[in-house]
Amino acid sequence: MPELRRDPVVGRWVIISTERARRPSDFPPPRWPRKGGPCVFCAGHESRTPDEVWALRPDASQPNGPGWLVRVVPNKFPALRIEGELERTGEGLFDRMNGVGAHEVVIEAPAHDAVIEQLPVGHLAEVLRAYRERIRDLAKDPRLEYVMVFKNHGDPAGASLEHTHSQLIATPIVPIMVEEELAGALQHYRIKQRCIWCDIVRQERRDAIRVIREEGGFVAIAPFAPRFPFETWVLPVAHRSAFEETPVGDLGPLAELISTILRGMTRYLGDPPYNFMLHSAPLRTPALEHFHWHLEIIPKLTRVAGFEWGTGFFINPTPPEEAAEYLRGEVPDAP
Amino acid sequence: MPELRRDPVVGRWVIISTERARRPSDFPPPRWPRKGGPCVFCAGHESRTPDEVWALRPDASQPNGPGWLVRVVPNKFPALRIEGELERTGEGLFDRMNGVGAHEVVIEAPAHDAVIEQLPVGHLAEVLRAYRERIRDLAKDPRLEYVMVFKNHGDPAGASLEHTHSQLIATPIVPIMVEEELAGALQHYRIKQRCIWCDIVRQERRDAIRVIREEGGFVAIAPFAPRFPFETWVLPVAHRSAFEETPVGDLGPLAELISTILRGMTRYLGDPPYNFMLHSAPLRTPALEHFHWHLEIIPKLTRVAGFEWGTGFFINPTPPEEAAEYLRGEVPDAP
Numbered sequence: 285m286p287e288l289r290r291d292p293v294v295g296r297w298v299i300i301s302t303e304r305a306r307r308p309s310d311f312p313p314p315r316w317p318r319k320g321g322p323c324v325f326c327a328g329h330e331s332r333t334p335d336e337v338w339a340l341r342p343d344a345s346q347p348n349g350p351g352w353l354v355r356v357v358p359n360k361f362p363a364l365r366i367e368g369e370l371e372r373t374g375e376g377l378f379d380r381m382n383g384v385g386a387h388e389v390v391i392e393a394p395a396h397d398a399v400i401e402q403l404p405v406g407h408l409a410e411v412l413r414a415y416r417e418r419i420r421d422l423a424k425d426p427r428l429e430y431v432m433v434f435k436n437h438g439d440p441a442g443a444s445l446e447h448t449h450s451q452l453i454a455t456p457i458v459p460i461m462v463e464e465e466l467a468g469a470l471q472h473y474r475i476k477q478r479c480i481w482c483d484i485v486r487q488e489r490r491d492a493i494r495v496i497r498e499e500g501g502f503v504a505i506a507p508f509a510p511r512f513p514f515e516t517w518v519l520p521v522a523h524r525s526a527f528e529e530t531p532v533g534d535l536g537p538l539a540e541l542i543s544t545i546l547r548g549m550t551r552y553l554g555d556p557p558y559n560f561m562l563h564s565a566p567l568r569t570p571a572l573e574h575f576h577w578h579l580e581i582i583p584k585l586t587r588v589a590g591f592e593w594g595t596g597f598f599i600n601p602t603p604p605e606e607a608a609e610y611l612r613g614e615v616p617d618a619p
Numbered sequence: 620m621p622e623l624r625r626d627p628v629v630g631r632w633v634i635i636s637t638e639r640a641r642r643p644s645d646f647p648p649p650r651w652p653r654k655g656g657p658c659v660f661c662a663g664h665e666s667r668t669p670d671e672v673w674a675l676r677p678d679a680s681q682p683n684g685p686g687w688l689v690r691v692v693p694n695k696f697p698a699l700r701i702e703g704e705l706e707r708t709g710e711g712l713f714d715r716m717n718g719v720g721a722h723e724v725v726i727e728a729p730a731h732d733a734v735i736e737q738l739p740v741g742h743l744a745e746v747l748r749a750y751r752e753r754i755r756d757l758a759k760d761p762r763l764e765y766v767m768v769f770k771n772h773g774d775p776a777g778a779s780l781e782h783t784h785s786q787l788i789a790t791p792i793v794p795i796m797v798e799e800e801l802a803g804a805l806q807h808y809r810i811k812q813r814c815i816w817c818d819i820v821r822q823e824r825r826d827a828i829r830v831i832r833e834e835g836g837f838v839a840i841a842p843f844a845p846r847f848p849f850e851t852w853v854l855p856v857a858h859r860s861a862f863e864e865t866p867v868g869d870l871g872p873l874a875e876l877i878s879t880i881l882r883g884m885t886r887y888l889g890d891p892p893y894n895f896m897l898h899s900a901p902l903r904t905p906a907l908e909h910f911h912w913h914l915e916i917i918p919k920l921t922r923v924a925g926f927e928w929g930t931g932f933f934i935n936p937t938p939p940e941e942a943a944e945y946l947r948g949e950v951p952d953a954p
Contacts, residue, residue: 363926363934376822377815378843434925442924451926459930480712487711508713561929582928589777590769591698591786593917594896595794599698 321396438557500537656731773892835872
């Protein structure tokens with residue numbers, strides 16, 4: 285019997301269709317052969333991007349030349365622009381705002397054929413540090429309210445360049461999905477005086493069926509009501525609302541956990557396209573008792589169709605309990 | 620300068636990136652060659668589907684044999700099941716419901732190579748009548764709260780079978796997107812004592828820049844804050860909350876308008892994959908002053924990526940004012 289399940293944070297219902305359950309091998313293979321480099325993100329091509337805003341240069345090399353391990357540059361084709369004052373206007377029923385914001389690219393490694401989950405864990409920790417430092421810097425701009433860090437891996441997941449990279453977009457308003465999370469979490473907090481994600485982590489660790497792995501204060505779980513098959517959340521076990529407040533020393537175990545999850549997806553799901561999105565607190569909010577940062581990883585194995593677009597219901601053919609078994613490596617006949 | 624725009628109904632913000640504006644020819648061509656028939660939906664293969672629940676048989680032919688023009692059957696692989704009582708259970712933080720509901724397929728024409736927008740308008744009106752009659756019938760089941768009618772056209776839009784068809788899924792709860800629309804519209808109504816969609820239709824008809832076409836009491840517009848390029852809404856000009864209360868005589872002009880819009884998309888956008896979704900009032904609600912049914916048509920020309928999944932913001936590269944010009948056929952160099 286299929287089940288409806290409600291995400292306790294935003295109130296989103298999903299359908300878990302256990303009878304149409306798909307194993308990893310039931311999904312069609314990805315269709316995006318690599319084209320090969322070099323490209324504008326490759327070491328040696330720094331002049332083809334806008335000037336870097338942050339870089340890890342272990343040998344103290346000059347900006348905008350080779351010698352970097354991780355490099356952050358403004359997006360050449362930004363969705364939002366950093367220049368100008370924020371203007372809000374109305375037009376009868378309609379409201380507009382000009383597109384002030386920031387759109388940056390985090391080039392995760394200098395080599396064209398680098399793969400994020402095969403980077404040394406220390407290198408991936410530096411990618412996470414780039415996110416942290418860029419959020420802290422953008423927080424100084426009072427026009428900006430939020431920074432969303434995300435990664436599109438593979439053409440079907442929206443990646444237009446194959447050189448491994450993530451992006452961040454800073455917006456002048458808090459995005460609606462984050463607002464919905466904040467509102468749902470505040471309601472829980474007002475009743476219970478507890479963070480809802482702390483409650484989720486506690487229940488999941490006790491039940492253990494949807495926990496995929498723990499690593500140095502961080503936990504990866506298959507959420508109770510996932511929109512997508514093999515959707516995975518990574519959270520700190522101890523309460524923390526803002527990712528950018530993570531001590532640098534904690535980024536190592538976090539990188540270890542993320543790397544393990546991505547390697548598991550590559551191994552068990554056949555290198556699927558995926559997205560990940562970092563949900564942190566709005567900029568410059570004092571530590572929030574009711575919000576808990578989390579990273580959502582969504583492999584792109586199914587198509588989103590009219591029913592999802594019309595209802596907000598997602599039809600997910602893989603129960604998270606089974607997804608967790610696969611990603612823990614416990615299914616004997618998994619590829 | 621790109622713009623942020625807010626949908627006045629649900630409060631959803633989108634980014635209109637006018638500087639990255641794409642014309643129809645900038646989008647990649649669809650990659651789903653037709654495979655050809657016959658298939659289980661073709662006339663003569665009626666025994667390969669579950670027994671029909673509704674059919675238009677002009678010659679009074681027998682059920683479950685040939686002779687039909689439009690045929691509705693239960694989905695052989697339903698997302699929700701019609702059997703059983705609704706059971707709600709909790710598990711710590713989490714809530715479940717069993718998947719009681721209905722999932723039906725509306726086979727829009729008997730021939731495998733039929734194309735919905737090339738059907739005679741009278742035939743398409745009968746497809747709309749099938750929606751109407753099925754909603755009215757499912758409304759008799761007190762376990763069901765909502766019926767979503769939708770169409771997936773083309774593999775990238777989620778169609779698993781190419782024979783032209785639409786679907787309906789009846790759910791035991793009102794979907795969150797409809798709840799959000801109801802809540803936003805109720806807020807507007809409480810302040811203004813007017814339906815927000817009536818206000819939108821009035822403003823759009825006065826401004827005329829986003830109106831694509833009108834036809835016998837129905838209007839097609841490019842909405843002010845569309846999530847997707849060339850997104851189009853079709854609404855009755857006069858207030859009506861429930862699609863299934865549409866007089867049968869009005870389905871002709873509605874079919875004419877929908878057919879024109881779909882033919883325009885095929886012509887100007889190169890036969891893109893698309894979805895459409897019918898947003899009507901919840902079942903058995905008395906006529907609602909604040910809700911106005913509408914059909915949303917979304918061509919699939921862009922990929923939804925991490926930013927959209929993380930924020931609920933959509934990056935739409937085509938301003939609706941330009942989309943309306945294309946779909947009105949006013950752009951001289953359009954294909």
